[in-house]
Amino acid sequence: MTETIEAFLGRGRKATINDVARLAGVSKKTVSRVINNSPSVHARTRDDIAEIITRVGFRPDPQARGLAFRRALLIGLIYDNPNAQYIVNMQMGALDRLRGSGIELVVHPCTWHSETFLSELRDFLESQRPSGVIVLPPIAEDRQLLDLLEELNVPRVRVTARTSGDGNAAIGREIVSCDDIGCAEAGAHVAGLGHRRIGYIGGNPDYPSAHVRRHGFETGLAAHGAAIAPDLDEPGNYSFESGYAAARRLLRRPDRPTAIICANDEMAAGAYKAAFEADLRIPGDLTLIGFDDAPIADRLSPPLTTVRLPTRDMARMAADLLVSRPATADQTMTVPSALIVRGSSGAPKAGL
């Protein structure tokens, strides 16, 4: 039978829906129904067609489907700060879900606050008409972007630090976020080790994540009767340089902290640099805590105690929301963060 089919198709030609229809003795519309899992196909017919589909190795053309659907079988991944280390993780997570679904992931880094950022995105959305987009932080908070997605009616899932229930939830539909449990654990860990002179290097206050993380750390500290020292509370913006600068300021103080909690790993790496230059040993002279569990965390020496943000899981869930849920449903999912204790945290030296 295989020879017949090959002869039928011709050498090297790929099977189309028409071929399947003719072989099955049905109309192409019925084959289309089978492809799209329409319930109104007789079980017998469906099985016959399915059998032929596998036999001839038919796979519907995404271009043609996209044209007819008026929606490309693509998911766009939109983000700024393309150099952030979590981007690759997020890509992997989304692809974990998309693999085998026939939907491809197209990456769309952009430059937030550039003049062309919105128009470029509009170009992409209008011409490609992706089936959906995943928007990563921090740009997931951009109001104009959300308005654009709303205007063009693009299914979307935002990944953000904002916990459910706050005001922002109304803006977009689907949101995947992360809780602050890991931060609380980290705060408890530091306080439990006996630290009392505790510094903090905060994230960019424009991003909700900065507040969520701080809140988590403070909660954990408070549970052990500790707190961020008001005079050791430094601003940062999530960059390596800002972490370095803030740590330098902290370590130059006469009454310097015995522990510094950083709102992300990049800034913690900056703090390593400041400690290195000040000839302070980690964790002997200084305990450091980060957030993200970025690849760099366990490359540092000693490896960094940090809070793991399950970026890959979050992106996988985001893709899942887009692919499997009805577009109308409002969905919010929250994943847990967790403390990872490594070598950068220890008890303060006696007398400090």
Added chain:
Amino acid sequence: MTETIEAFLGRGRKATINDVARLAGVSKKTVSRVINNSPSVHARTRDDIAEIITRVGFRPDPQARGLAFRRALLIGLIYDNPNAQYIVNMQMGALDRLRGSGIELVVHPCTWHSETFLSELRDFLESQRPSGVIVLPPIAEDRQLLDLLEELNVPRVRVTARTSGDGNAAIGREIVSCDDIGCAEAGAHVAGLGHRRIGYIGGNPDYPSAHVRRHGFETGLAAHGAAIAPDLDEPGNYSFESGYAAARRLLRRPDRPTAIICANDEMAAGAYKAAFEADLRIPGDLTLIGFDDAPIADRLSPPLTTVRLPTRDMARMAADLLVSRPATADQTMTVPSALIVRGSSGAPKAGL
């Protein structure tokens, strides 16, 4: 006139080639010629049509074009080891070139040597029919993958460490590679600082890059009458762990090296860890050299002296080869590497 057009199109409807043709009073075929820069259109006609196209904001539907062309307006980026830090750079580079071209980048990480790796790729290539693919190292060396691309006649550009002129050039057509000048500079740098007990942690010998880099380093050392000490020549596989393990072995030797050159930054980071644990100061007790100029290089303390591989440029050129060159031309491009001197290299202590 604008009102007329809006009325003509109807509220919110996007202009199609038919609209443009009707407004211009020509056939859609003529408009199609203009879109595709066909020479056989009267200059006057062309300008008229172009003017209308911009006025109504017409952008041809990539799905429809792809369907007719039998080739999606997509470029696939194929790579394994998705966690490598250069991946994001490569993505950015390819997008630098693709932006505004109407071609999207779809990412396709895969697991080399998994059983399904080739079939998954075939699925992608056969069903999506991308306009081309860029294959990143190390998988760019996979023979079966190249055969598959050849069989399916997919335009491709490989990014690889292999320099032009060697045997492998015959396998694929377009290749973007990097020279080993930076490695030679690094070798000269280390030798010039006065080091003579020089250790080496090599890359995975299965990858051509390992040989190219070693060759470059050795050349630079030799120019100053130095060489890798035969008893300090350790194998590695580009991973952090392998770098750590190799460095530990080197540093435990009674006659330990005063400098270690590593075939990439990840392994150099592992060497930092080994040095930290052995309580050796960098660069006072030990000079370390890396390769890649990965993000981690200047996050380490002290920042790592390394060889910059212009990953972003390479990917931009690869995309350019796919987009602008005739598919038949055999192209090979080579970009320069360069030494970046930072804080991890210094003169050996007297007496060592």
Added chain:
DNA sequence: TAGCTTTATGACACCGGTTACCATATTATA
């Protein structure tokens, strides 16, 4: 068994472009 739903299927137009082929207008050559 007639009459009415419900279910399964097919005919046909359509998504928005492109190519093949043909018709016509214009220019070049003898």
Added chain:
DNA sequence: TATAATATGGTAACCGGTGTCATAAAGCTA
């Protein structure tokens, strides 16, 4: 001037699917 060559534009078919709507077949009720 007649004729061939060239430039340009039009028509129809096609790429490979999906939507709408009509209709045939089957199931249910009375």
